[in-house]
Amino acid sequence: MPIPPSDFTEAELLDLGEILQQRYCAVVEPQLADSELLLDPAQSELTVCPTVYWSARGAQFVVFKVADSRYRCQFFYTDADHYGTGRDEYDDLASCVLTLLRVQSDHERDSATVSSGVSGADPVDKDYQGPAIL
Numbered sequence: 001m002p003i004p005p006s007d008f009t010e011a012e013l014l015d016l017g018e019i020l021q022q023r024y025c026a027v028v029e030p031q032l033a034d035s036e037l038l039l040d041p042a043q044s045e046l047t048v049c050p051t052v053y054w055s056a057r058g059a060q061f062v063v064f065k066v067a068d069s070r071y072r073c074q075f076f077y078t079d080a081d082h083y084g085t086g087r088d089e090y091d092d093l094a095s096c097v098l099t100l101l102r103v104q105s106d107h108e109r110d111s112a113t114v115s116s117g118v119s120g121a122d123p124v125d126k127d128y129q130g131p132a133i134l
Helices: 010-024 093-116
Strands: 031-037 047-057 059-067 069-079 081-083
Touching: 010 047, 010 069, 010 093, 031 059, 059 093, 081 093
Parallel strands: none
Antiparallel strands: 031 047, 047 059, 059 069, 069 081
């Protein structure tokens, strides 16, 4: 059985708390948990990894500590609606969390645009016909 990574340090949790405070302009209380992850696709054994979880703006966020100074992350809305950042792992917790928050913010903005029916293909001024042909 693989050796589980060490727990999040107090310094890591303080850094995370500061980032969340700046993002939401409010205190967000992250919860500590453990998650079972398949760290090596060539192996079939799961590894118990320390996890930080928080919820904000209708989304749930998780950051997994997979080794010392190695992190994975994702956010989700439902069991079937999970999103990552496009990067498998980070070697810096701040970069991991900041990227996760940016991707979720972009997703939230894009979802609001789609649900409003406005897209980049819809001109704001319906009377505009484009540049005059010379």
